[in-house]
Amino acid sequence: MTAHRTSRREFMGLSGAGLAGLVAAQWRTGMAAAAVDQDPDLVVVNAKVYTVDPIVPRAEAFALKGGRFVAVGGSEEIKTLARKGTQIVDAQQMTIVPGFIDAHNHAPGPILLYEVIVGNPYEVEFVTIASIVDKLKARARETPPGYWVEGFFFDDTKVQDKRALNVRDLDQVSREHPISVRHRGGHTTYYNSKAFELAGVTKDTPNSASGTYDRDENGELNGRVTDRARNVFLGKGKRQTYSASETQARNRDALAFISKQFVRYGLTSVHHEGGDLAALQDVRARGDLLHRVSYEPADDVLEAMIKTGIATGFGDEWIKLGATFEHTCDGSFSERTMALSVPYPGVEPPYHGNVTTTQEDLNEWVERVHRSGVQVNCHANGDVTIDMVLKAFEQAQQRFPRPDPRPKITHCTLINDDLLRRIKATGAVPAPFTSYAYYNTDKFRFYGEELMRRCMAFNSFAAAGIVAAAGSDFSPGPFAPLMGMQGMVTRTGWNGETWGANQRISVDEALRVLTINGAYASHEDGIKGSITIGKLADFVLLADDPHTVPPDKIKDIAVVRTVTGGKTVHQA
Numbered sequence: 263m264t265a266h267r268t269s270r271r272e273f274m275g276l277s278g279a280g281l282a283g284l285v286a287a288q289w290r291t292g293m294a295a296a297a298v299d300q301d302p303d304l305v306v307v308n309a310k311v312y313t314v315d316p317i318v319p320r321a322e323a324f325a326l327k328g329g330r331f332v333a334v335g336g337s338e339e340i341k342t343l344a345r346k347g348t349q350i351v352d353a354q355q356m357t358i359v360p361g362f363i364d365a366h367n368h369a370p371g372p373i374l375l376y377e378v379i380v381g382n383p384y385e386v387e388f389v390t391i392a393s394i395v396d397k398l399k400a401r402a403r404e405t406p407p408g409y410w411v412e413g414f415f416f417d418d419t420k421v422q423d424k425r426a427l428n429v430r431d432l433d434q435v436s437r438e439h440p441i442s443v444r445h446r447g448g449h450t451t452y453y454n455s456k457a458f459e460l461a462g463v464t465k466d467t468p469n470s471a472s473g474t475y476d477r478d479e480n481g482e483l484n485g486r487v488t489d490r491a492r493n494v495f496l497g498k499g500k501r502q503t504y505s506a507s508e509t510q511a512r513n514r515d516a517l518a519f520i521s522k523q524f525v526r527y528g529l530t531s532v533h534h535e536g537g538d539l540a541a542l543q544d545v546r547a548r549g550d551l552l553h554r555v556s557y558e559p560a561d562d563v564l565e566a567m568i569k570t571g572i573a574t575g576f577g578d579e580w581i582k583l584g585a586t587f588e589h590t591c592d593g594s595f596s597e598r599t600m601a602l603s604v605p606y607p608g609v610e611p612p613y614h615g616n617v618t619t620t621q622e623d624l625n626e627w628v629e630r631v632h633r634s635g636v637q638v639n640c641h642a643n644g645d646v647t648i649d650m651v652l653k654a655f656e657q658a659q660q661r662f663p664r665p666d667p668r669p670k671i672t673h674c675t676l677i678n679d680d681l682l683r684r685i686k687a688t689g690a691v692p693a694p695f696t697s698y699a700y701y702n703t704d705k706f707r708f709y710g711e712e713l714m715r716r717c718m719a720f721n722s723f724a725a726a727g728i729v730a731a732a733g734s735d736f737s738p739g740p741f742a743p744l745m746g747m748q749g750m751v752t753r754t755g756w757n758g759e760t761w762g763a764n765q766r767i768s769v770d771e772a773l774r775v776l777t778i779n780g781a782y783a784s785h786e787d788g789i790k791g792s793i794t795i796g797k798l799a800d801f802v803l804l805a806d807d808p809h810t811v812p813p814d815k816i817k818d819i820a821v822v823r824t825v826t827g828g829k830t831v832h833q834a
């Protein structure tokens with residue numbers, strides 16, 4: 263870790279003539295000078311501003327007009343820009359950073375708003391199996407027999423009972439309803455006997471390379487099913503249906519709900535993994551969209567883009583088509599199904615995880631997307647699949663060279679020197695888990711220190727000159743950016759365990775990961791990600807400075823105010 267205190271040189275740079283210099287440096291762009299005649303809408307003074315702009319890294323104040331920064335500098339200078347209609351905010355020496363950007367988030371609004379939540383989506387919390395059973399029973403009582411009853415946000419290492427959920431627990435809920443409980447990691451699900459019966463799965467059903475039906479010590483189904491083995495449940499049992507307009511209304515309310523949650527934690531931009539694009543536009547039209555969306559398309563939307571020539575970047579600064587939805591190549595880190603070149607420590611029979619694509623299919627998919635001008639985004643956790651993804655990128659770029667394609671590798675969890683070199687050479691942008699190093703250290707022991715020294719390798723990426731963005735992967739990881747920052751800076755979890763301390767990065771580097779690097783990942787670093795004249799006025803006011811609080815308190819810093827495009831969207 264690096265020093266948390268402002269260096270003397272930095273401090274001196276903010277005083278007296280130094281401040282005038284800062285303003286002047288920015289004014290040379292010619293944009294701030296215009297602000298003088300422009301009546302800034304808002305000036306913020308008396309703040310500790312970390313701009314994440316290497317030209318002027320620190321400031322005390324800034325001015326906004328039309329939702330953009332028009333001046334950045336010292337309080338005295340910026341105050342003189344205020345006119346009759348200008349609102350002035352005294353930040354009282356609080357810390358201001360650019361709005362946080364989450365470069366990988368499933369934005370599961372409808373689940374949060376309507377479904378049975380059996381764990382805490384936002385914070386570390388231990389629940390009991392009895393509480394899970396009770397919540398599902400309550401839903402089953404109001405659900406006709408034969409219809410699915412589903413639970414979400416289960417975390418197998420946040421259970422007070424200290425044992426796994428199993429088929430018998432879920433049979434207690436009901437034997438007339440198919441029941442499923444999804445692990446928040448998204449790659450494993452627990453089912454009851456009725457669900458297995460409907461899907462025709464028995465203890466004799468074979469596993470495959472892309473998924474398993476797990477058994478207990480007697481060879482009976484224990485309820486847990488991994489990755490693609492779950493496909494047999496598709497189309498089985500009944501589900502409540504909604505008309506198109508009901509669905510859109512539900513999605514609209516759900517997106518408005520999750521937007522509020524995002525800004526509460528300081529996120530002003532989120533890369534959404536798919537979702538209802540029409541509902542998103544409705545939410546915006548109603549004025550309920552509080553954060554900016556880089557929309558990562560799947561299925562029909564992606565196909566339409568490829569067919570009609572709509573490339574990444576289409577849209578505007580509120581809703582823009584980004585890279586693709588993560589194209590899944592292997593399993594999950596948290597649920598221990600990602601594809602490793604070495605067997606999972608201590609697992610018998612030897613298990614290397616699940617690879618969910620072939621190299622041939624992957625090459626074909628990557629090439630087709632890349633050729634069409636859409637930014638490629640692949641989900642690869644293990645070293646085996648990161649290698650496969652890089653092979654596909656390398657080949658596509660060789661056949662159809664495109665300038666600066668920035669292919670995204672979502673998660674990009676376990677690296678080695680060869681992979682680092684090739685990530686750098688292809689200009690790929692990893693989006694590793696950020697909050698895991700705080701939230702999920704209870705799962706790091708399944709991999710062990712040797713592997714964890716190469717997992718979520720933010721320090722290795724920084725040292726290699728690779729731009730890595732923050733990928734909370736919510737639901738799997740909590741999205742709170744400050745929890746992510748604490749994880750990256752300390753590598754110490756809620757349980758006090760530290761894993762892979764060699765991958766610690768400084769507060770400043772973590773701040774870059776959480777801001778400008780996320781903008782870079784969606785080709786938007788020219789318009790956001792730092793407090794820079796001309797950029798979108800997205801910023802967060804923090805009650806304390808992450809550079810000076812004890813590193814294990816960073817996640818507790820209060821988000822006092824979140825501002826998107828000059829508008830206050832959250833105030834504590």
Ligand SMILES: [Zn+2]
Binds near residue numbers: 588
């Ligand atoms: Zn994901």
